[in-house]
Amino acid sequence: MSSVSDLLTPADLEHYEHRGYLHLEGFVGLDTVSELKQAAQQFVELSRSMEESGRLLDLEPNHTSDEPRIRRLNSPVDNHETFRDFALEGAAAQLACAILKGPVRYHHSKLNFKWSDGGEEVKWHQDIQFWPHTDFSPLTIGVYLDDVDESMGPMGVMPGSHIGPLYDLYLDSGEWGGAMSSTDVENIDFDDMVWLTGPAGSVTVHNCCMIHGSVPNDSPNPRPLLLQTYSRADSYPIAHIGANGVTGQLSGTVIGGKSDQCVVVDGREIIGAPDWSRAGAPTIFGSQQESV
Numbered sequence: 602m603s604s605v606s607d608l609l610t611p612a613d614l615e616h617y618e619h620r621g622y623l624h625l626e627g628f629v630g631l632d633t634v635s636e637l638k639q640a641a642q643q644f645v646e647l648s649r650s651m652e653e654s655g656r657l658l659d660l661e662p663n664h665t666s667d668e669p670r671i672r673r674l675n676s677p678v679d680n681h682e683t684f685r686d687f688a689l690e691g692a693a694a695q696l697a698c699a700i701l702k703g704p705v706r707y708h709h710s711k712l713n714f715k716w717s718d719g720g721e722e723v724k725w726h727q728d729i730q731f732w733p734h735t736d737f738s739p740l741t742i743g744v745y746l747d748d749v750d751e752s753m754g755p756m757g758v759m760p761g762s763h764i765g766p767l768y769d770l771y772l773d774s775g776e777w778g779g780a781m782s783s784t785d786v787e788n789i790d791f792d793d794m795v796w797l798t799g800p801a802g803s804v805t806v807h808n809c810c811m812i813h814g815s816v817p818n819d820s821p822n823p824r825p826l827l828l829q830t831y832s833r834a835d836s837y838p839i840a841h842i843g844a845n846g847v848t849g850q851l852s853g854t855v856i857g858g859k860s861d862q863c864v865v866v867d868g869r870e871i872i873g874a875p876d877w878s879r880a881g882a883p884t885i886f887g888s889q890q891e892s893v
């Protein structure tokens with residue numbers, strides 16, 4: 602990853618810091634896009650034998666074997682080596698390191714298909730409430746696998762909102778809603794919204810506090826957007842809140858360097874133990890005796 606620092610200009614980095622997003626048209630090469638599309642197509646074929654949503658695929662209610670309609674492929678990184686390579690070593694990984702200026706920790710991935718002729722909206726929301734971290738460095742990198750224009754429900758972002766209020770995404774009933782309330786949405790000036798379109802391979806980046814979403818896709822073509830989320834390596838997902846802990850087997854993979862396991866809580870620095878989340882924790886007796 603020697604060329605990571607050349608991927609973006611200082612103006613790009615400043616734009617991300619102040620506006621909270623990046624829009625990199627045609628950033629990913631077409632050969633890579635073609636490989637990612639082939640991998641995605643394998644899941645479309647798999648969906649033909651499915652009648653209802655499962656852990657892997659979220660299907661629209663009118664999905665059929667002849668006319669597949671997929672909302673989302675969950676955790677593509679855990680389910681296909683092409684997605685794994687792209688997110689953990691390839692263009693997405695390198696871009697994350699460039700924006701966060703050092704090693705990063707991969708959190709999760711998904712492929713939102715947003716099918717043609719009515720593919721569903723993603724209501725306005727911020728991401729950090731879904732998977733709180735010990736800082737606000739997490740960001741999501743999206744790549745369009747097809748050309749996307751304004752008629753296809755592209756991702757919309759509200760520049761600068763990443764440094765504004767963090768909204769309550771619960772419904773009035775007290776249940777989790779995953780979207781801003783209609784009252785909060787009424788205060789958004791949609792004239793300021795930036796719609797991120799572009800040819801296949803175009804990249805969207807948004808900070809975890811950014812207000813974003815997308816309208817339904819009423820065009821005749823799907824709008825596949827492959828998304829992967831990373832934080833700085835010294836930022837940690839907080840357990841037992843939201844999706845943290847169920848974000849896939851490769852969640853926690855550190856890319857572009859190593860984690861020093863140091864976390865600041867309440868202004869105090871903790872040099873934490875290694876990550877035992879996959880191998881299981883040793884007992885304190887075993888660790889202490891080995892270190893004698």
Ligand SMILES: O=C(O)CCC(=O)C(=O)O
Pocket residue numbers: 713715723754755756757813814815826
């Ligand atoms: O697919 C989109 O347009 C937005 C994706 C998004 O915000 C999400 O899945 O959290």
